[in-house]
Amino acid sequence: MKISFAINAGSRSLKVFVYSVEDRKATPREIANAQIGGLSSPKTSLTYTRGNEGIYKSHQVKAEGQDDTFSIILDTLLGDEQLDEVGSKSDITITCHRIVHGGRYESAQIITKDAYHHIEALSDLALLHNGAALGIVESCIRKLPDTMNLACFDTQFHMSLPTSCLHISHQSREGAEERPKEIRLS
Template sequence: MGKYILAVNAGSSSVKVTFYTCDNPPRAIADAQVSGITAPPPTFKYQHGETKVKEELKDKLNTPQDAFKYIVERCFKDSELSEVASERDVAYICHRIVHGGEYHEAVEINDDTLHHLEKLEDLAPLHNFSALEIVRFCKKELPSVKSITCFDSAFHQTLPDYVKTYPINQQIAKANGLRKYGFHGISYSFIVRSVAQFLGKPQEQTNIIAMHIGSGASMCAIKEGKSVDTTMGLTPLSGLPGATRSGDIDPSLVFHYTSEAGKLSPASTKEMHISTAEEILNKQSGWKALTGTTDFAQIAVDKFPSEAHKLAFDIVIDRMLGYIGNYYLKLGGKVDALVFAGGIGEKSALLRRTLVEKSQCLGFAIDAKANEDGPRDDEVVKDISQSSSQGPRVVVCQTNEQFEMAYTTIQSRS
């Protein structure tokens, strides 16, 4: 059997993979990604030891499957990465699947589990399709490697009924699986373990308000190590705005926005059906709709380039602030730490400073320099609280979804 784990994080426009050893904890040996699948030319980035490559690709990669195939071929052929030269060197491929329905934990792919996940695809085509295409590819083309699927929703199986139930007809809700699931759970598992370790507390006694803020953004109230509320819902659309997602809106809005709301979007394919309303709210909204850019680094700057940029920033802060207050109350004020994670949470000192200043009344306070400096590359958790603060800690956590998948796989197999 192979000695390495391949962790795959597939999005609609990028595929990121990391190769790990099967040690406990796993050790990363190489990283590769293809981005820009939907905006050609695609870019290939690769890192192994001292070797770093970034190239624009001439090859046409139309789908996440094409991108994954390309990455695997490049890595297998690379003579400097001799550890993984063929399928025989790989023991497990871990796939990040956003929507895992009722699954509580990662599962190994076989005909049954794949069939079950394919049924779920209808509930979350926009989020599960790319990853499942890669699962299907691995099953066919790399049959000797075990595929493990890790679910973003699994961490939130602990949500109380009154949090996960929508007040609609319960027969219809149950028949169609209409409830709050919550996402970014692979990241939240990594965050709660890392932060508990950093605070020197057992995970089962750790209470945090965690924020995974990237192009998809969510927050989670974690009580005694478990998710008790989170901002995303049936799909990753609800809660906070994202790069192209609206976040919470009045659901009636879609019918006033377009009379085509219920029709199939032109972006649908033979295999993947999405409605016009879903397409608009998931792909044509968020800060991109307000400012023209998906890049939050161009919005979160001290001097806003335009009123629209300021408005986008203020909206994100306002929605996040609302959930900090909400979750502080739900945790009964017993909060060990406010945790910033995700591309934006980890990199934007301005976002952190603005939010913490506005949450001062709850006892949060940051050290200006520690916040500006942010974490070092090798620092998983950094405390940015004011040293004299008696209130809860404020920390940055450099989350790592690929690591978490490899780690979970090792834990469950050893």
């Protein structure tokens, strides 16, 4: 059995969904999820669910940045004696990170040094997300050194759209519809 994390990091929250995968042909099964919300506010809180059971709901925590936030969630998961599937860090084989903008990448990427720097260079295109996501990638690399880190990009969806769907129309200041403008996200 393999354990994977699906991670969504934003400027004000971190969400981690934990999946168990029996084998390559099996559908991943969500076994837990944890979220810390209210980052950079006085009321930072942890919500944690194992299976269908809510363990913590709005449990106050002190988190100073993305690294602390990931540590709290990781410690919560590893410290839950009833979450048998996640007994140690070595049980976690893949962390899959939601990254808003992937630039030239058309599909998910294993996060190598080159991929990391490419994503980092695009941070201005997704100010509230790419930087926060890369902070969590760094935490995962340090805290889970044997785990593969994978980047999945929102822009992957846009790469699959036909050209005809890449046109938008907008109203001019006078209210007349102008000729559609092509947008390309890569």
